[in-house]
Amino acid sequence: MDREVLKKAFQIVWINGKGWLLLTLVSNILLGITPLIVLWLSKELINSVLELIQNKNPENYQHIIVLIAGQFAVTSTNSIIKHFKDYYDKVFSIKLDQIIQESVLTKISEIPLNIFEKQDFYNHLVRINGSQGGRFIAPINQLLEILKVSINIVGFLFFLYQVHFALVIFSFIAAIPMYILNKKLGTRGFLIKYHNTPAGRELEYIVHLFKDRQTTKEIRVYNLTQYLKEKWKTRFQEVVKDTIKLIKMNQATKLGTETISTLTYSVASLLIVHITSSKRLTIGDFVAVGQAVQGLQNLFNQISLLFANIHNEMLYIKDLFDFLEIRTGTDTNEAEAIDFDIGVLKNEINIINLSFKYDPNGRDILKNINLKIKKGEKIAVVGSNGSGKTTFAKCITGLYPIETGKVFLDGIDINKIKPGSLYKMFSIIFQDFNRYAYSVYENIGYGDVEKVGDYEDIERIARLCGIDSFIQNFKEKYHTRLGKRLFDGEDLSGGQWQKIALSRAMFKGSEIVILDEPTSALDPISEKNIFEEFNKMFSNKTVIFISHRLSSIKFADRIIVLKDGCLIEEGTHDELIGNKNEYYNLYHSQAEWYTSKVMSQR
Incomplete structure (x- = not known):
């Protein structure tokens, strides 16, 4: 059992549910006592009934009625406590689930955008989906359940030890293999879910393709229904294969442990018969001892299962904590971060030696970018697909963490600015803007x-x-x-x-506006007209236009040319055409393509 994980889970439960915790503690203590009272009442009732039958004493009727009433009261109280506890368990589970899901959503909003490029992140996100509130209270509930069971065990042990110590041993034997096997099964179940998460995500994706009204059109037109159904079937069978193996192991384990329990109880029954024949035990004592042996055996099995379940639940809770502890990518302590008031860019954006890569061992997407953008300047960032234009926009806005180089707003490092304050500085229209x-x-x-x-x-x-x-x-x-x-x-x-x-x-x-190819789906003339309209609307703003179509951004004060992540040229349209380098080649190749396309349509 991971004590550190359990400690964190307990702290969250204590902060948000002191009342539930105290209620569960008290109810489990009461539920731990009632079986012992019922056992004693049963023994006394049987003895009283036998005495009534044998001696025909009318006074026993009154005693029997009192015992029956006592059984009814204890059993009813036990039932009321259980249902009352179950109700508050479910209510608190819902409350805790909301709290945890809010924490997850907050964490997702803080995680750097580049982490979203990693498949492991999505697999992790899928694994922690679902009702986490129930998982959080489960180990706490099970620990308190162990307290209840332990009270039962102590009572039964005291009762059986007075009869014969061997009865205690026979009651305990089956619990050991049950704990070991259930712990292994729980770990295996978690690992199966862990390894099958990618296949599970693909299953959900294929189902989404069929259900979504935007994607289902193309599936029908291209006759992909049967192909995708076969792909779904293959993945489904892969997942089910492991699940069926686990079910088979689970049933085999139950059969084995139940066989051991039955065998040990049978041996204990023979011992009880021997004790009854050699000692003077009443019929009530005989029945009570049999019930106590069976009850104690079940309690030992139950407590071993509870410990195994706590171990298994800890695996899922640790996975959640691992997610909530993902680094947010900023090297600035929140208390040290500063606010940068909206609309107060006084001078410039200064980018110094900016480089970026998605993976520490991967290739550089941006390489040593150096650039100054003056307040109110209209900048166009151009280049072929994959040149790093969008990555550049995400870096200077703080969406991607900057680990190599610096970006300054009026001399303030954006890594030192609170994310919320930084985001207020930018209005961005992405190519894949939200609808x-x-x-x-x-x-x-x-x-x-x-x-x-x-x-x-x-x-x-x-x-x-x-x-x-x-x-x-x-x-x-x-x-x-x-x-x-x-x-x-x-x-x-x-x-x-x-x-x-x-x-x-x-x-x-916002003071700074970034247009990241929001019109790329339009034809070049429409895009040019819209960009010019944007330029007029944002005439008093600092604007960065990102496009791979050069004819649309000739009006810009300055054009920045990226190639393979490097800034290779900058200047006005006329200056860059005069240089006859990369921009010149791109511009004329696009012009020739548009000209040939127009000619072919005539």
Whole structure:
């Protein structure tokens, strides 16, 4: 058992559920005492009934009624305590699950974006999904259950030891193999889930392809249904194969331990008969001893199973703690980090010797980038696919952790700025911008969630971006939900979604705006027109345009050319054309391609 993991779990339970913990402790103590009382009452009841039959003494009736009433009261109290405890277990489990899931969501939001590129991260994320509240209280509950069982055991041991010490030994024998086998089974079950997580993710992905209305179109058109079903079937059988092996082992283990339990009980029964014949035991004593042996045997088996279950649950809880302790990538203590007020970029962004790689042993995606961007300057970052343009944008905004080189805002290292404060400095429209399945108000208002209820300003931004006209055609205007993912909302065209994303960026009102190829799906002329429109809208902002189409960004104050992660050229469009280097070659090769395409369409 990992004591450190159990200690952390206990601290979380104690902080959030002192009342539940104390209630569980008291209820388990009471539940531990009641079986002993029931055993004594049963013994007395049998003896009283026998005496009534043998002696025909009417006074025994009253005694029997008292014993029966006592049995009823104890059994009813036991049942009430159990159901009361089960109710509060479930309620607290739900509460704790919410707390843990909130912690997981918070952690996910803090983890650097480059970690999302790793498959191990997604596998880990899948493993910790589900009801963690129940898993957290399980080992605590089981420890307290052990306390209850231990009280039972002490009582039964005292009772049986007075009859014969060998009865104690026979009751204990079966518990040892049960503990060892269940512990091994639990570990094997965790490892099977651990190793099958990638296959499980693929199964979920294939099912998603069939269920999602966007992806199912192509599956039908390309006749992929049978092929993907076979792929799903193969993966499913791989997972099921291991699961069936585990079930087989589990059943074999149960059969083995139950056989040992039955055998030891049979031997103990013979001993009880021998003791009864050699000592003067009443029928009630005989029945009570038999019940005590069987009960003690079950209790030893139960306590061994509880210890094994605690070990098994700790494996899952440790996996959760490992996730919550993933490094966030920042080298700055939160208490030492500083705020950088929105809209106060006074001078420049200064990038010094910036390099970046996803994996410590992998290749450099960015290599020794040095660049200064003045306040209010319009910069275009260009290059072929894979040149590092998007990675560059994610590094300077703090989405990717910077481990080699520095990025300064007005001389302040962005690693020293609180992430939330840093993100306020940037409005970004990514190529794969989000399309939220909520209202128009929310889709725009999410640019600044603190003002998401400022409907007047949202509508002003929508008019400025030219989307108010089509929103007014919706039945519920700005309250209209968009998309079909969650609700029966309005579907928008690609261009309309792009303008929603633009409105969101404008509503945020940040000092620095980054447009990371949000119009790459459009034709070159449309993209050029939209970029020029963006340039006018953000005339008083520092803007970074990212594009692989050079004809769209000729208006920029300065053009930065990336190739294989290196900054190889910078200047105005005319300057770079005059240099006749990489930019010149890219520009003319694209111009020739567009010209030949136009000619072929005539």
